[in-house]
Amino acid sequence: MPNPAAVELQLSPSCYSCLSWSEDGELAMAAGEYVQILTPRIATQEGKENPSLPGKTNAWHVTRIRVNLFANKEWPTIFPQKNEHFSIGPEQSLSTVVGLSWSPPGLARYRRCALAVLTSNLLLSLYEAGAKGKWKRVAIVNVALKPHFQAFVKDAGLCLRKAYIRSFAWAPPLKVSGDVEGAAYSVPGAEARWGVQVLSVTNDDNDLMCLRIQRAKGEGGVDGYSVKMLSMSSLHDAEANDGLVQSGSLLSAALRSRVRSLHTAVGPWVYRPLDQGGGDSGVCCSATANVAVLYGSKVKIFKLDVTLAGGDRKDPEWGYSSSAVSTENALLCSEQVNACQYTGPLRWIHSNGSSRMHLAVGAMAKVVTLSFPSEAYLGTDATSGGVQVREWPLAEGTGEPSDSRSWEPISGMITSFDESTQLSTLHIGSVGGISGMTEFRDAPDEGPLHPPLWKNQLDDVRERFDLDCDLGGLAIARIWGLASHRGLAAAAITLHPGDMVDYRTTSGERTSIVFSPASLHSPNKELSISGQSPIDLSPEFLQAKRETVLGYILFSYDSDTNTYPWSHRLLYAAACCTAVGSHNQELISQAKHTLEWLAATAEVDLTEEISTCSTPRRKIKARPAEQLDGKENTIYEICTICDAGIGWYSPLEAQCASGHLFVRCGLTFMAIQEPGLSKFCSLCGAEYLSEDMLDEGSDFADECRKLAAVFDTCVYCQGKFLA
Template sequence: MLSPVQLHVFPSCYSSLSCSADGELALAAGEYVHVITPKGPSKENTSSAPTATSSNWQITRFRANVFTNKEWPTILPQDRENFSIGAEQSNSTVAGLAWSPPGLAKHRRCILAVLTTNLILSFYEAVGPQAKWTRVAVVNEALRSYFGPLISTSSLSMRKSHIRSFAWSPPLLVPSSEETTTRAEHRWGIPLLTVTNDDNDVIFLRAQRSIGSARNSNPYSIEVLSLTPLHDPVGNNRVAHSSIFASAVKTRLKSLSISYGPWLFQESGEGDWAAVSNVAVVYGDKLKIIKQSVKLCLDMEDVNVQPKCEMSSETTLCSHDINNHNFTGPLQWIYLDGSAEVHLCAGIRAGMIVVTASCAAYKASAIKPEHIKVQEWPFYNEPEENSQDERSRHWESIGGCLTFQTTQNAHQLSSPPWKSQVDEICERFDLDHDLGGLVSARVWGLASYRGLVMAAVTRHPGDRIEYRTSLEDLTAIVFSGANSQCDEPGSFPTTPEPNRSPDAVHAKRKALLGYVLDAKRSKYDARPWSQKILYAAACCAVVESHEDTLLWLARKAFEWLSSSTGLDLTDEISKCSAPGSTIDAKSETQLSGPGLEVFEKCEVCSSGISWYSAHEGQCAEGHLFVRCGLSLLCLQEPGLSKFCSVCDTEYYSEDVIDSSYGVEFQHSYLSLSDIFDTCVYCGGKFRS
C-alpha cells in the first residue's frame, strides 16, 4: 500500500495538485510550487518500484512569484474600471497550475503552466544538468504583443493581457494513414492552450518550442490563433437587466473556470481533416460553450493549422434545466474513443450537473435544447435520527473533479476510494490535539496517473476557530485506486523496464538506419546531409545487420559517398555482401582531404577509429569511446551527452551541436533528434 507523502505546506488554491503524463506531481503552496518526482528503482534493487514514502520521492520547489520588470512591467494606478488592487498588490501566490500534454517541453516532456494572483501565466521546465526549474515563457507577453497594435488605451490593453483562467487542450493528434510516422504532429499532437483574460475574452493559443532553443533567448513561441469575446450571461431572475446594479455587476463578472472538451474528427476532403472541440466556461454563475474548429491540411510539407473559432449561438445549452442553476465549477468533460456521447460535469451550488450530448450534436454549430440531457446530483447529508433539526445539510461547492470509466454501473454516489486514508490522517490529528473526534478534512486537488488517484488533503479542528502557524502546516498527498473496488496500489507506477531484447533492439535500429540510408527520403543531393552520419549508419548496417534491405541501402550509400567525394570505399562495398564483418580504422593518409568529412578520427591521438560494434568504438592506439545511440558516432568529449532516463543509453545533446561541428552535421543531427525524440532502443524520454 502506498503511504501518503506529507509536506509541511498549505495549498494556496483549489485544483492545487496536478500530475504530468511522465508521473511528475506539482503542488501549489503559496509562493512556491513543489514538484514531486518518483525515484526509479535503484541499481542495487531493480526488482521493485518505489513506494510512496518521502525517501523514495525527489521533492524540489521553486518560487513562482519572482518576476523581472520585463515579465511583469510596473503598472501605475489606473481608473476604477481597469485597475485591480487585489491583483497588482498581491503577493503573487500560485492561483492555479496544470501540466501540458507530453511533447511540448524539452525531450518531449510536459511544460508546467503556473498562474499567479498577479494574473500572469508562466511556463516552467527543468533546465540544465541540475534540473533547476526555470521560467521559460510568459503567456501575457504574447497577449501584449497581440493587443498592443489594436488598442490605444493602456488601461484596456492591461485588462486584455491579464489572465484569469486557463486550460490545456487534449492532444490534437493529426490523423495519419501510415502505420509509422516520423512527424511530431502525428506522434505528440499540436499543443493548444485556452485562456480567459480580465476583459472576458476567450483566447486560443498555440505554444511551440523554438528550434535551437538552447541558443535562443525565447525558447518558446506563443501564437494567438483566435479570440472570442463573452457576452452577457443569461440573466439572473433576481436582478433586473436595466438596473444600475446590473450594470455594475456586469463589469465585475469574471470567467474563473474553464475546461477543454475532446477533439472529434471528420474528413473534409481528400487528405484534409477538420477537428471540432467545445470549450466550457463558467462566466459569472452561468455556463457558456465555445465551439472551436480546426482545419488540418495534411498534404502540405508542414501541417497547416487554420483554426476557425466561433461562439455558439445564444440558444446553445439554453434550456430551463440549465439556466436555473448557479454554476460554480469546476468543469470536466468525459469521452471515450468510439463512444456515441459526450458528457460534461459541472459543479453547482451544493451539487453537480451532468450534461449529455450526442457526438453529432457536439460537432454541430449549435447545440439545441432537445439534443441534450441534463441530470442533477445534489450533495447533502440526510438529518440524523433523533435529531431535532430535520433539515438536510448541503455540502460546500465542489473544489475538484476527476472522472474514471469503470465496467460497473454506478447509479448512486459512494464514498471516495481515499476515504480510509483520510480518516487515518484525521484520527492521528485528533489524538495529537485531543479534539474528541471533532476533526474535518478538506481536499484541495485531485490528479490521476495510470489508474492511480492522488488527492491533496489537509486536516482541521471542527470545534474551534483554527489558529495555525507555518510550522504546523501539513498537506498529505494520498494514493488510491480509481474506485473503492480496486486493489490498493503497492507502488507508484514508474516507467516500465525497457525492452532491450535482441528483436526489439534490432527493430528500433532498423528504423533508424532505414531512415538515414534511404536516399529517397534523405535526399542526399538536395540538402546538406552529414556524410559522417551517413557513413556511420552504413557501417553499422554492415557490422550488425543481416537485413537484405538495409545492406542494399548501405551499399547504395557507400557508392554515393565514393562518387561524390572520390574516396576509395571498395572494402566497405564488398563487405555489404558479408554481414557481420568489421571495418578497420583508416590510415593517416585516408583521414586527410575528403576523408576528413567522412571518417572518424580520434581527438586524442588523431588516429582512425575502427568499426566493430554499434555501441563503442576504438582507435588504432587503443582509446575507447561510447557511440551515440542516434548518430552512431563516438562521443569523445565530456559534457556533450544526454541520456535515456530508462536505459541510460548515451546520445549527443542537440543543445551543444552548433555550427562549429559543421553545418551538415548540425542540420542532420537536429533533424534526427526531432524525428527520433525518444530513445531508439526502449522508447524512454531523455534527461540532460
C-alpha cells in the same frame, strides 16, 4: 492491491484544484509563492528494488520553484488604474499561485510537459525543466497577448485588462493523421505524433481566446515559445439576468460589470472527414471541440472549429497553418442548463465510442452533470435530443436529506478513463472533506455517489492526526485538490482540529497527498507512480529498434538527384553499423548501396566495408594514419586523444587503434569522445549526443538537430530524455 502510502509535505495549499499530474509522471502542487514538483524515482536497469511505487520510501524527488518573482521586462510597473479598470490582483497582490496545469506531452524540451502557472497578479507563465533539473520560466502568455490588443484597443487601461488572464485550460492535443502510404522507414511528423497544442484562456474583460502554443525553433532565451491567437469570442451578455436582482436596475448593472469567468474546460476533439473540411485546398486536419466557461454563476459553451493545412499553405515558423472559428453553441445552452447557481469547477467526461458527451459542473452543495448527444456537441443536429441534467447532492452517506448536505465549495474534480472497461470515472472532493465518485459510459450511474478508494487513505491519515493531537474524534480533513495519472488518483488534504481555532506557524504547515486506484475495476496489481512498464533490453529487441534509425538514414536516397540529405561521415557510420550488427537483408543491401555511392562520390576505397555487407558480423578495421590526414577525410572518425583511426565492431561502443574506448551515440552512431556532450534516457539510461551541446552552425550539429526532431524520444524504450 495494497493501499499506497501517503506523502507528507511541509506546506499549505494556496488555491483549490492545487494538484496537477503530468503525463510524464510529475506531480505539481500550488503552495503560495512556490510550486512544489514531485518527480518519481525510476528503477535502475540492474534490477534493484523499484522505489517508484507509492508505498515505498523516498519514492519522489522533490523540487521547489518560486514563481512570484518577475523581471521588469516580464511584468512592467503598473500604476493605479481608473475605477472601471482597477484590479486588485495585478496592483496589490503578492502574486501567489491560484491555478496550475500541465500541458499535454510534446510541448516542452525533449517532448516533455510544460507547466502553466497562473498567479494572483493575473499572469500566466510557462515553466520547463532546464539543466541539472532546475526549473525555469520560459514564457509569459500575457506578453504575447498584449501586442495583439494594442493594435486595436486605444484605451491603455482596457488594454491591460484584456491582457490579464483569469482562467485557462489545455485542450487535448490536436493530432494530424500520419501518412499511411509513406516511404520505407518513414516517420510521421511531430504534429502526428504529439499534436498541435491549444490553450484556452479567459481575460479580465471576459473574452474567451484560443491560443496555439509552440516551442520556438531557436534555442535559448525566454523567447523559447511562440503564441498565436486562433480565435476570440466575447462572453458579455447584455441581457443577462440572474433572477435575484431586478433587471435593468443600477445594482444589476453594477453587478454585471463585475462578473468574471473563473473556470474554463476544453472538451475532446471530434475529427471531421477531410472532404468536408476542404481537402482539395491542402487541409490535412479538421476538428471540433467545445469550450465550457463559468461566466459568473452561469455556464456558457462555445464551439471551436479548427483547421490545419499543409502543403503549399505551410507556415515557415508554425509548420501547419492553422485557422479557427469559435461561436456559442446554442444547442448546449438553455434555460434548463442554467437553472441553478454554479460555482465550478468544470470537467468534461467522454468515453471512447460513446454517443453522448457529459459536462460536470460544481454548484452549491451538489454536482450537476449535463449530458448531450454528440450531434449537439458538434452543433449539427438540433433534433437529436435535448440536454439531460442530473444533480448529485454532496453529503455524507447517500446525501438524500437536504439538511445533511455539505455547503463547502468543491475544491477538486477530476476524470479518469479505464481502457480495460471503457469507463470514465468522475472524482469529487470538497473543502469540507466530502468525497464521491461515479462512473460514466453513455449515461451516468443511476445510483448515488460512491466513496472513492482514496477515502480510506484520507480516513487513516485523519485518525492518526486525531490520536496524535488528542482531539477525541473531532479532527477535520479538508480536500484541496485531486489529480489522476495512468490508473492512479491522488488527493491533497490538510488536517485541522474541529473544536478550536487552528493556528500554525510556517514550520508547522503540513499537507498530505494520498494515492489509490482511480477506478473500481483496477487490476489486482501494484500501480507505479511513474507509469513505467518493463523494458525489453534483449539484443534482438535493441537491434530491431536501432534499425528504424538506420533505415531512416540509409533509405533517404534521392534517385532523381543521386544524393543523400546527410553528410558522408553520418552515412558511413550508419552503413558500417548495419554491416556489423544487422541481419535485415533489405537494410544490408541498402547499406551496401550507400557505401558504393560513398566510394564513388568521395573517391575513397571502401572495399573492406562493402565486402563486410556480404558477410555480416565481421569487424571493420581502423584506417591507418596516412588515410586520415588532410581535408580529404570527410568519412572516417578520428580519436581526439591520439589522432588514431576508429574501427567498427559494435553498434554500442567504439575503440581507436591505440585502445581508447568510447560509447557510441544511439542516434548518429558516432563515438562520443568528449565529456558534457551527452543526453540520457530517463528510463533505460541510453546515451545520445546532445544537439544543444554541439557547436552552433556546424553541419554535424544541424544533422543532429534534424535527427533529434524526428527521433525525439529514446529509440529503444520511447522514454523522455533527461533535461
